[in-house]
Amino acid sequence: MKNNGRPEFKRIMIKLSGEALMGDQGFGIEPEMIKYVAAEVAAVHEMGIQVSVVVGGGNIFRGIAGSSAGMDRSAADNMGMLATVINSLALSDAMEKKGIATRVQSAISMNEIAEPFIRRKAERHLEKGRAVIFAAGTGNPYFTTDTAAVLRAQEIHAEILFKATQVDGVYDMDPAIHKEAAFIKRISYMEVLEQQLHVMDMTAISLAMDNDLPLHVFNLHTKGNIARAVCGEAIGTRIYNN
């Protein structure tokens, strides 16, 4: 690893794919998969980095899919946000079992099961070595969990957002359809927007671009990838301002 395996960052945001949590079972949370993901996140926490996490909800319910099936978009997105709370609680439990103190903060009030999102409290938790998991997206319909991750990353002054996902990174066209698709190792936010590359939604990319938040996209399923990315290894795709 570059840097002899030393981390390049002090405070990071990790966006985890919700869909990854279902493993091979096609729905919900696969017990071995949540343990794997918790171990991957725990490994970077153990490097002494302040770790915050946003996890998607696509393994349980996707707002966009609900609305395309005829539901009201706001109702469908509200359901999607609740799905992220379930995943956040599962991840918190799995990380605590690995000895990592966690706090779950929800953008939607549900005080009996999670703390409310309070930015300064989240920062204190991070300073005290607790991993903070932000649940319920931004608390608003029409915004994705990618946008929530970009927003929270900026609010808590994370230096970078790692998107640990189902694919290796960004291609110039859909590799599932075009076998000539070329892998992109580095790209600007503007190129992502202009070429409409589906790495994150446009709102998330624009918000990151406007505030110079670096993004690094890579495959969650390759063991050790979050640690590699944190140590500056050139895996996946990096998205910057130029």
Ligand code: GTP
């Ligand atoms: P310090 O202020 O640094 O001591 O942080 P702390 O999180 O340990 O203290 P606090 O007394 O705020 O919280 C104690 C426990 O209660 C932690 O596990 C929190 O996650 C949890 N907690 C705090 N506020 C809420 C809340 O509004 N709802 C729920 N469900 N849990 C909460």
